[in-house]
Amino acid sequence: MSAPVLEAKASFALRRHNPDVLTCIANLSNDEVFTPPEFANQMLDTVADAWADANDGAVIWENPDVSFLDPFTKSGVFLREITRRLTEGLAEWEPDLEKRVDHILTRQVYGIGITQLTALLARRSVYCSKEATGEHSIAKSFDRHWGNIWFERTEHTWAGDRCAYCGAAKAGYERGDALESHAYAFIHTTNPRALLATMFGADVQFDVIIGNPPYQLDDGGHNNSAAPIYQHFVDGAIRLDPRYIVMVTPSRWFAGGRGLDQFRQRMLASRRIRRLVDFPKLYDGFPGVKIRGGVSYFLWDGVDVGPCEIQTMWDGKPLGGPSTRELGTYDVLVRRNEAVSILEKVRERGEPTLDARVSAGKPFGLRTFFHGSADAEGIADPVKLFGSQRVSWVDRSALAQNAEWVDDWKVLMTAVQGTSAAVETKFLSKPLLAGPGTACTETYLVAGRFGDETAARNYAAYLRTRFLRFLVSLRKSTQHANRDVYAFVPDLPIDEEWTDEKLYARYGLTEDEIAFIESQVAAHDDEPANG
Structure with missing residues (x-):
């Protein structure tokens, strides 16, 4: 050639x-x-x-x-x-x-x-x-x-029902030579x-x-x-x-x-x-x-x-x-x-963080797909249950754990929050205020428990702030909003209603830092939902 x-x-x-x-x-x-x-x-x-x-x-x-x-x-x-x-x-x-x-x-x-x-x-x-x-x-x-x-085709090495190297499920990947093994x-x-x-x-x-x-x-x-x-x-x-x-x-x-x-x-x-x-x-x-x-x-x-x-x-x-x-x-x-200086100002005060207050997943031991009765009729000790897309009723004895929380005022947050949008702007759902006599499935986390309605409402107002949801965004990389995403959020006294303006002043944020927070997080101006 x-x-x-x-x-x-x-x-x-x-x-x-x-x-x-x-x-x-x-x-x-x-x-x-x-x-x-x-x-x-x-x-x-x-x-x-x-x-x-x-x-x-x-x-x-x-x-x-x-x-x-x-x-x-x-x-x-x-x-x-x-x-x-x-x-x-x-x-x-x-x-x-x-x-x-x-x-x-x-x-x-x-x-x-x-x-x-x-x-x-x-x-x-x-x-x-x-x-x-x-x-x-x-x-x-x-x-x-x-x-x-x-x-060259490689096979999985099964250790029980999982591959010892990559963790693939044997049920999904032991499928013969006609298909790729993906090992x-x-x-x-x-x-x-x-x-x-x-x-x-x-x-x-x-x-x-x-x-x-x-x-x-x-x-x-x-x-x-x-x-x-x-x-x-x-x-x-x-x-x-x-x-x-x-x-x-x-x-x-x-x-x-x-x-x-x-x-x-x-x-x-x-x-x-x-x-x-x-x-x-x-x-x-x-x-x-x-x-x-x-x-x-x-x-x-x-x-x-x-x-x-x-x-x-x-x-x-x-x-x-x-x-x-x-x-x-x-x-x-x-x-x-741009978030680093804001987080440093918050962390330097050494305050406890909210992840210690928020419950783990499945707070009452009930799965997302669990639903009770349509009404409380015939239930000896009825509990109003907030679940996936609907409210139902169960007997207190149906709760696998934390039944004593039923009598508290509670603020509930969905365990998953996110959209298919190219940019996430809310990071957390609107808080749900749940009074005594209530529980939830794992659709929700119990974000806080209180002895009276005023404290619960103040806490819900704090959860709605852009400041708090910005700190959540620093740890929230997916739709899942488990309690770990609250680990940068200071656990503040709830004897007053916190607003973004109060929080910006408390931590000495500059105009540029405030502008950055508000460019990243959309407002939750409406009141929390009442359960």
Whole structure:
């Protein structure tokens, strides 16, 4: 093949197309989300900046010895864009295009497919052929059809009714060879380094691990109730000891998420996350994909530790400037830079917090779907029960726990609050005032119990304030509003009715801080509902 023809062929394969085919592929599911090329390139820019800062301004794309791994490749967009950048950057190092591309693809760019389909797609994106040894492949030195993009079916390891590695339910995933197992090889091992040595050779050490892992197990749960697994991919990447990890994940791990507490603690305490780019607005990072709480990507540094530079993005653009701060100051990550000074002013008073007052879930031991009788007729000791979308009546003896609370004045809050809107603005529901003789299902939490109506009303007024709901928002990353989201809220005396104006003055908030709170939280001007 003549050089001009090869040049044209490689140029077509490696440059950005208009339209780029990888912008036109529908996602397989919300669990396995294809990364838009623009988003992938932002992450690659972050890698390049970090490399330059650590290497006296050196350009990573001009280094023929740097190796990259995407251990959960789907469309192949990261590997393709890395290849494109290296092809341009190494032109002086190796003027011969065919030799240059072959070196990049055989020595610098590696991937692990998450399914057979995505492995084929990634090879087509990177090698211009479904087989690296195919006639049309732009790689010339491979002696294996999969090149450096590996995939073999992996099976779950059952320990009882769950996988010992990823926690998948046996009932949902033991389904024969006709369907994908979704047992991702990278996280189904106790030794990812040894696993990769069997794939690519014992001498491969990856400098950069980058990608967008599967987010959760779709085995009966959905959205926030499905079990997250992306933390296992992060942990596996860290065990490989690269120089950098750049990974996009849902942002729920900042403050919540099922099974993510230990992962969050490790991440915040490590001081190795040196840059974090956050997209809190629904659909902003990945258009058309509903990931509640938004997405973010981080740069993890295997050598240097220190504070983290945090940048919030909104409608695809930076919102204000970045802020550099310690991530481990609190037990959760406060995602908005503007919120930090407000929280510090509140916390410095050392007041007790509201999470100690709010009940745990299922306060009377009754599930959401439980309903009593339509009226109190014939019930010996009737209790008015607030449940999902209706009120019913039960005998006090039906309450599995906390029956003594029935006689208190109570303020109830829904345990779930949120909408499908791109931006959440309320964060908590309107309080429900429940007098003596009442109880509730787990649709509600008992946010507070009181001996008289005045105290209950004052407390409900406090729960309606923007100030309180702003502090809740710092810990509330999903629709769930369990008692933990109240852990930044001071538990104030309720012998007076608190207003936002009183609270702003109490904590010495500036005009800018007040404006920020009110830009984030919509007013609850109406009175609490009476039960």
